[in-house]
Amino acid sequence: MRAVTYRWQVARAPMIRFLFRTLGLFLLALAFVFLVYDGTKSIANQQFVYLRVNELWADIDQHSLNQVQDWFKARALWAWDPYARTFFELPSWFVLAIISTVLVTLGRKKKKLIGFARD
Numbered sequence: 742m743r744a745v746t747y748r749w750q751v752a753r754a755p756m757i758r759f760l761f762r763t764l765g766l767f768l769l770a771l772a773f774v775f776l777v778y779d780g781t782k783s784i785a786n787q788q789f790v791y792l793r794v795n796e797l798w799a800d801i802d803q804h805s806l807n808q809v810q811d812w813f814k815a816r817a818l819w820a821w822d823p824y825a826r827t828f829f830e831l832p833s834w835f836v837l838a839i840i841s842t843v844l845v846t847l848g849r850k851k852k853k854l855i856g857f858a859r860d
Contacts, residue, residue: 761848765841772837794836795829
């Protein structure tokens with residue numbers, strides 16, 4: 742059985758890939774800015790200092806951070822302490838770099854197969 746592909750699905754694929762690449766590159770540039778910011782703070786303080794994800798999120802919107810933390814504590818308490826709490830303590834430039842790498846990878850063009858037919 743063959744899957745039906747509509748014309749609008751084929752036409753939107755490059756646009757979504759472009760959106761993923763653009764957003765990924767923007768987040769990568771933002772990660773670099775935070776890396777430089779943390780580097781200058783570390784040099785000035787003569788110790789390793791970095792902006793944590795929860796601090797950055799709190800600067801942007803404290804209410805949504807509290808909602809996400811309360812959701813984890815209410816519904817996924819098993820994941821709060823070992824996983825989510827560790828995620829919130831990571832450097833913000835590291836998390837942004839990982840997210841941007843995933844977005845850029847999702848937005849790349851598919852390689853042409855040599856010698857094989859693609860359905």
